[in-house]
Amino acid sequence: MQDILDDPTEEEGDYPSPGSGSSASANHQGFIFSFSSTILSLRNFHPPAHQILTYWEVYKENVDPLVKVIHRPSLEKTLADAAKELDHISKPLECMMFSIYFAAVTSLSDEECISMTGMEKESALKKYRFAFEQAMARAGFLSTTEMVIIQAFTIFLICVRRHDDSRFVWTMTGLLIRLAQSMGLQRDGEQFGLSPYETEMRRRLWWTLIHLDLRASEDHGTDPTIVDQSFDTRFPLNINDEDIDPAMRAPPPEHDGATEMTFDLVRFTVSTTARRMSYAPPGRGKCADRSGTFTLEHKERLIDELNQHVEKKYLQHCDMNIPLHWVIGTVLRLVLAKMWLIVHHPLQREDFDSKELSEETKDRLFRTSVDIIQWSSVLEKEPSTKKWGWIFRTYVQWHAVAFVLSQLCVRTKGAEADRAWQAIGEILGDINAQLATPKRGMLWKPLRRLLKRAQAVRVKALEQQKMFPLDGSLGPAMPGLGAPMDPISLTGNDVAFAMDLNSDGHGPPIINNCMPNTSNGLSTYLSTEQGQASMMDQNEWMYNDPAFPTSQVFNLAANATGSAGTAMFNGMDVSDSGS
Numbered sequence: 001m002q003d004i005l006d007d008p009t010e011e012e013g014d015y016p017s018p019g020s021g022s023s024a025s026a027n028h029q030g031f032i033f034s035f036s037s038t039i040l041s042l043r044n045f046h047p048p049a050h051q052i053l054t055y056w057e058v059y060k061e062n063v064d065p066l067v068k069v070i071h072r073p074s075l076e077k078t079l080a081d082a083a084k085e086l087d088h089i090s091k092p093l094e095c096m097m098f099s100i101y102f103a104a105v106t107s108l109s110d111e112e113c114i115s116m117t118g119m120e121k122e123s124a125l126k127k128y129r130f131a132f133e134q135a136m137a138r139a140g141f142l143s144t145t146e147m148v149i150i151q152a153f154t155i156f157l158i159c160v161r162r163h164d165d166s167r168f169v170w171t172m173t174g175l176l177i178r179l180a181q182s183m184g185l186q187r188d189g190e191q192f193g194l195s196p197y198e199t200e201m202r203r204r205l206w207w208t209l210i211h212l213d214l215r216a217s218e219d220h221g222t223d224p225t226i227v228d229q230s231f232d233t234r235f236p237l238n239i240n241d242e243d244i245d246p247a248m249r250a251p252p253p254e255h256d257g258a259t260e261m262t263f264d265l266v267r268f269t270v271s272t273t274a275r276r277m278s279y280a281p282p283g284r285g286k287c288a289d290r291s292g293t294f295t296l297e298h299k300e301r302l303i304d305e306l307n308q309h310v311e312k313k314y315l316q317h318c319d320m321n322i323p324l325h326w327v328i329g330t331v332l333r334l335v336l337a338k339m340w341l342i343v344h345h346p347l348q349r350e351d352f353d354s355k356e357l358s359e360e361t362k363d364r365l366f367r368t369s370v371d372i373i374q375w376s377s378v379l380e381k382e383p384s385t386k387k388w389g390w391i392f393r394t395y396v397q398w399h400a401v402a403f404v405l406s407q408l409c410v411r412t413k414g415a416e417a418d419r420a421w422q423a424i425g426e427i428l429g430d431i432n433a434q435l436a437t438p439k440r441g442m443l444w445k446p447l448r449r450l451l452k453r454a455q456a457v458r459v460k461a462l463e464q465q466k467m468f469p470l471d472g473s474l475g476p477a478m479p480g481l482g483a484p485m486d487p488i489s490l491t492g493n494d495v496a497f498a499m500d501l502n503s504d505g506h507g508p509p510i511i512n513n514c515m516p517n518t519s520n521g522l523s524t525y526l527s528t529e530q531g532q533a534s535m536m537d538q539n540e541w542m543y544n545d546p547a548f549p550t551s552q553v554f555n556l557a558a559n560a561t562g563s564a565g566t567a568m569f570n571g572m573d574v575s576d577s578g579s
Contacts, residue, residue: 032137032175042094042138043086045131047101047117052083054116055104062107062387065324067158068264069151069208070096071201072241091139092146098132099152099159106159107390125163132156141179147201150180154208157216161394166219173209173216177225180209186231196251197244203236204261207268214271218398224275235268236261238314257317263328266314270335273306277339299343307336323384330379334397337372341365342399366407366416369400370423377426402447408454412461421458424451 047055056079064072075096082089082097089097105113105124113121132152141149153176161169180186185206189199210226217224237244240260243252277299310332318325344365376397380389404420411417 032142042098042131042135045127045134046086046097049083049086051117052079052097055101058104058107058116059100062390063103063155063159065260066263066327066388066391067103067155067208068236068261069154069205071197071244071246074246091135092144092148092152095132095135095139095141095152096148096155098128098135099155102128102132103155103159106162107387129160144179145183147183147205150176150183150185151205153179154205154212158208158212158391158394161215161219162390166216170216170220170222173212174225177209177213180206185209186226186233188233190234191232195246196248197246200236200239200244200251203233204264206231206233207236208264211264211267211271214275215395219396228272228276235265238262238265258314258319258325258328262314262318263324263331266310266328266332269310270306270332270339273302274335274339277302277343296343300340303336303339303343307332326382327379327385327388330375334372334375334379337368338397338399341368341372341403345399345403362407363416365403366411366420369397369403369407370416370420372397372400373404373423374426377423398447402450405447405450405454409450409457412457413465417458 046052056076060072060076064070078093079097079100082093102125105117105121105128108116108121110121113119113124117124119127136149136153139146139149141153144150153172157169157172157176184192185202189202194202210224213224213226237251238254238259238261239252240255243255315329315332318328320326320329344361376392376395379385380392401424404424408417408420408424411420
């Protein structure tokens, strides 16, 4: 399959051969990162001492809130001391410093990067990536037992997904998982009598690896490497960094409300359920048959349970006027809608018969997919959350984009087609530029082929409309043929983000009881000046979205038989543990 999807003529060239050296194991690790034996010191690759803490401040603001793999207070003191003695820092710490520089630059816009560093963003990324790779090779990372090196590697791979081939990230994630397993991160620290601080840092790192594994596998079109049966590491605590320190002898109590860890905990909870619902190992047996035994109604109920559990444990305590809390709610909504789409997608259903897929069902799936794409774009461009847009752009909505493009091959005209092309333009940018992108991997290439096909059908339909206009007009111009897409500036019912319901009321779940009460809708948001609106406007719409009626919401308290607040999946608790 990989040979079919990936044209060998587009394969990248071989990496340069590493320089010759001694036969010691450490001297042969650099081949992975093209290690240059001529570089004896990386001192000149560090920014000026007075800028190091500026990079750190950017990291704290733009990266740390969404990637909680380090203990911010401890690392801050270490970096402050290191900035004064760059000639005497340890090799593991140097790896962490270069990963922080790289992450900080990744999160900046081109203009912000020039203003802060005096370098073009592309140049800064190349500089700090090269320095990070050399630092890792110098530190002998393939045989490391240093937690800080694993943390630095994790931060680097999360950020490099924004820039590099999905195959590179997927392959390196497999290596990272092996390194983590060699340190026993797949086993919970409490079982070995580790300190509360070390146990918590191990949990954060392991669960971040699980999420990275899921994302990299999805990008590459493969199953995840880590499965539930391979680890027993529990979820991190719902605490702030200030609640724990290395000297503590007992773990701190968890918060009932939102904390600095809430975003990650919501992601971990949702991804756990999604993995269990969609993945079954190859071969025969109970495990392989598990996902096939779930009926459509069962899967819908599981999504509802997940929604209710996350809302009760985390979201009801969130203030949606706080940007990070709004991001938590919006990301959850998008993921639940994506799960609903996957569950209802015809190719995911064993009982699917192409002849039975009604036009009403196709319309519902199509509108849901467009909604997912549009709100992914809104999440990136909302002014108060724009600083985190770098990570949202790494989350390609593969299922939604693929379904929309397949439908655009037959839906050539009309308001819905125009809206879909608008959404595709927002998520992919200039279509012609995207077709020429050098990205490779299991999904990008067939996606580009599908995009070309839909584009050709659209052009043909519009040319026919110009020749034979029914209303005397020339019809809408096709987005993306020569110029970049304009920002979303739609109005009216055509863009109402209400997931269309069929006659039996089924539709994707939404987040209830955590949004301000108002009567305004998304059409109000999209009809504001230049298609922009405040976060409050979006919150108001989300609260009143009728997509999932109250009658369809699974009553957790009435059905969980005494285990209220705990979402159960096939007898497995998804709220407290990963096993």
